[in-house]
Amino acid sequence: MSRIVYVNGEYLPEEEAKVSIFDRGFLFADAVYEVTSVLGGKLIDFDGHAARLQRSLGELDMANPIEIEDLRQVHRELVTRNDIDEGMIYLQISRGADNDRDFVFPDAETVPSSIVLFTQSKPLTQAPAAKTGLKVISIEDIRWGRRDIKTVQLLYPSMGKMMAKKAGADDAWMVEDGEVTEGTSNNAYIVKDGRIITRHLGREILHGITRAAVLRFAREAQMQVEERAFTIEEAQQADEAFITSASAFVMPVVEIDGKTLGDGAPGPVAQRLREIYIEESRNTAS
Known part of the structure; x- marks a missing residue:
């Protein structure tokens, strides 16, 4: 059965879904996005993703073409129509499609924002990397300065993943x-002497929804959390490391730039936080 997607108010088979060649998301990466995970057919932290979506739109002075409660219903409808038990829902809103290409923003009163959603069915709780851990390399961060806005400008992160793949690693910091x-x-973390260390919030990083949940759970579990920057050298001397994201949850890191952390196996803090996150997410998914 064909996957059902949502495009500008319509549910369509993916083969029939179309957007204009003049859509500014396509021409200028003038679009924002969110990815909401699904567990047991329910949405994880939809409210957090919706709030960040509103913030991203506001920072770019872009209109939201759909009310949040209607957006929630679209998410649920796509889960039902595509029979998603575990997976993700990708949402993208662009500034819309004018009748030609122009650097100047179109008038929002006459050119409505475009919205697209589709599902991805994939295992999240039983991801193989959770048992083996990830290997990461370091690369220079040459992205634009507003990384706190979740835009679709993902060319360099995509290049970074390819750099990692070429180096025989899984990802790049x-x-x-x-x-x-x-x-x-994803957001990056190290653990040293029982303390969880991750970069403080600012324009330099995305304000991860999973990050916020994991740090809250860590503090509730009486774990020490320190929000500050760290170097690759410090990370290589850490007891363990991990990443968080909507699709990876909490994923251990066992090697950084060829340096093995600890005994080369996922560390206890990352493993425990993954267990807590999955349990709490199952309990609160809606």
């Missing part, structure tokens, strides 16, 4: 002014 910002599609 980006470094700016000698300090780790984040992974190509």
